[in-house]
Amino acid sequence: MDVDAVVFDVFGxxxxxxxxxAAELAAVGERAGLHxxxxxxxxxxxxxxxxxxxxVLAGELPWQPLDALHRTMLDEALPEHGLGALGETERGELxxxxxxxxxxxxxxxxxxxxxxxxxVTATLSNGGVGLLTxxxxxxxxxxxxxxxxxxxxxxxxxxxxxxxxxELLEVEPGRLLMTACHPDDLEGAAKAxxxxxxxxxxxxxxxxxxxxxxxxxxxxxADDLVALARTLTS
Amino acid sequence: MDVDAVVFDVFGxxxxxxxxxAAELAAVGERAGLHxxxxxxxxxxxxxxxxxxxxVLAGELPWQPLDALHRTMLDEALPEHGLGALGETERGELxxxxxxxxxxxxxxxxxxxxxxxxxVTATLSNGGVGLLTxxxxxxxxxxxxxxxxxxxxxxxxxxxxxxxxxELLEVEPGRLLMTACHPDDLEGAAKAxxxxxxxxxxxxxxxxxxxxxxxxxxxxxADDLVALARTLTS
Numbered sequence: 423m424d425v426d427a428v429v430f431d432v433f434g435x436x437x438x439x440x441x442x443x444a445a446e447l448a449a450v451g452e453r454a455g456l457h458x459x460x461x462x463x464x465x466x467x468x469x470x471x472x473x474x475x476x477x478v479l480a481g482e483l484p485w486q487p488l489d490a491l492h493r494t495m496l497d498e499a500l501p502e503h504g505l506g507a508l509g510e511t512e513r514g515e516l517x518x519x520x521x522x523x524x525x526x527x528x529x530x531x532x533x534x535x536x537x538x539x540x541x542v543t544a545t546l547s548n549g550g551v552g553l554l555t556x557x558x559x560x561x562x563x564x565x566x567x568x569x570x571x572x573x574x575x576x577x578x579x580x581x582x583x584x585x586x587x588x589e590l591l592e593v594e595p596g597r598l599l600m601t602a603c604h605p606d607d608l609e610g611a612a613k614a615x616x617x618x619x620x621x622x623x624x625x626x627x628x629x630x631x632x633x634x635x636x637x638x639x640x641x642x643x644a645d646d647l648v649a650l651a652r653t654l655t656s
Numbered sequence: 657m658d659v660d661a662v663v664f665d666v667f668g669x670x671x672x673x674x675x676x677x678a679a680e681l682a683a684v685g686e687r688a689g690l691h692x693x694x695x696x697x698x699x700x701x702x703x704x705x706x707x708x709x710x711x712v713l714a715g716e717l718p719w720q721p722l723d724a725l726h727r728t729m730l731d732e733a734l735p736e737h738g739l740g741a742l743g744e745t746e747r748g749e750l751x752x753x754x755x756x757x758x759x760x761x762x763x764x765x766x767x768x769x770x771x772x773x774x775x776v777t778a779t780l781s782n783g784g785v786g787l788l789t790x791x792x793x794x795x796x797x798x799x800x801x802x803x804x805x806x807x808x809x810x811x812x813x814x815x816x817x818x819x820x821x822x823e824l825l826e827v828e829p830g831r832l833l834m835t836a837c838h839p840d841d842l843e844g845a846a847k848a849x850x851x852x853x854x855x856x857x858x859x860x861x862x863x864x865x866x867x868x869x870x871x872x873x874x875x876x877x878a879d880d881l882v883a884l885a886r887t888l889t890s
Contacts, residue, residue, distance in 0.1 A: 537793065542793065551801065552825045552827075555800050555825065559776065559800045564798075566789050566793045590786060591786050
């Protein structure tokens with residue numbers, strides 16, 4: 423595929439948010455003497471994500487850094503799991519769990535292969551620049567550049583986010599490849615004129631969740647990040 | 657020194673623009689059958705930099721990507737060295753020479769040492785995000801994040817540039833260290849509330865140029881990037 427740069431979704435595509443966040447919920451909750459199905463709490467927290475982004479994109483809520491949205495979503499999710507007793511300090515700590523997500527096993531190696539090629543790589547996430555920088559450093563994800571929807575104070579799938587990446591990286595949208603495990607992200611990228619690659623992450627929502635299917639007009643499907651890198655550099 | 661992140665000037669501090677640009681001028685010029693003191697041409701080109709940035713910051717010129725300013729400066733410099741015959745293609749290629757600068761020998765190692773520490777590193781340059789990303793990838797400079805004055809459509813030493821870096825990296829200005837070999841850059845950073853580190857680059861303008869002195873109130877002086885990294889991580 424004839425592209426000059428590759429941008430990546432981060433939550434889900436590069437990192438296993440579910441097991442990372444569930445582990446931090448368990449640690450913080452049990453220290454406070456609370457018990458719950460921590461993976462279900464993580465799912466309940468994350469399930470609020472798309473609706474709340476939709477409200478911001480519809481103009482019902484002002485744009486806010488993702489940390490602030492995560493806090494609102496957490497405050498809503500906790501009481502549903504009998505965890506309303508968790509205090510301010512614990513809630514702040516839990517919001518920071520999204521800065522410390524673990525990478526999927528194949529992701530660091532795939533990025534290293536791309537780093538050694540002529541292709542430029544960058545994040546393209548709704549997480550903020552600071553969050554993404556720390557997450558990438560900590561989890562061994564070597565991106566050549568850190569780009570965030572924060573730079574245009576919006577969120578994916580707003581086309582402005584994808585076009586900002588093309589403009590800042592100085593590539594034509596048609597020579598920029600968006601990589602994600604979420605069909606709606608790839609559909610947004612395609613509408614903005616980018617090329618798209620789907621990488622399935624069947625464990626994103628745990629072993630019992632139904633797998634996501636690639637969108638109809640996706641340009642490329644790869645099993646994981648190493649397979650993607652090999653295809654793009656072969 | 658108690659800081660959480662370190663940002664770096666790039667042209668001069670991390671890279672040897674003079675020998676890199678002189679070599680590209682020589683290659684392009686001699687292919688066109690022209691001869692000149694190529695290091696002097698590089699100096700003549702670069703000497704136009706601060707005055708032209710000053711005109712933009714004073715509101716006399718609109719903000720433009722650095723590539724566009726480099727082109728204007730080149731068009732002014734070439735005739736002074738009898739090189740007015742260089743064509744469009746060659747001039748475009750020469751502007752791209754600033755995307756391919758060589759790193760000073762100590763810079764990649766210093767950044768690797770910092771990458772392995774808790775400190776977050778980023779560029780903070782008047783070069784654009786695309787330029788900096790390609791330059792860093794090509795020259796082996798491993799920054800954790802790429803930040804550019806382009807993100808606020810201004811140039812250093814405008815305080816907005818330094819404060820943008822603190823905001824995006826989510827650190828207090830007083831816990832962010834600006835590293836540069838140029839006193840005016842460090843003075844601008846200090847005025848914005850950042851901490852400052854001076855790294856001398858006595859060869860920036862060639863072996864016969866007078867060395868720059870650190871500004872009066874600099875927080876730290878280090879011989880090179882490895883020494884800086886050791887001081888910050890010890």
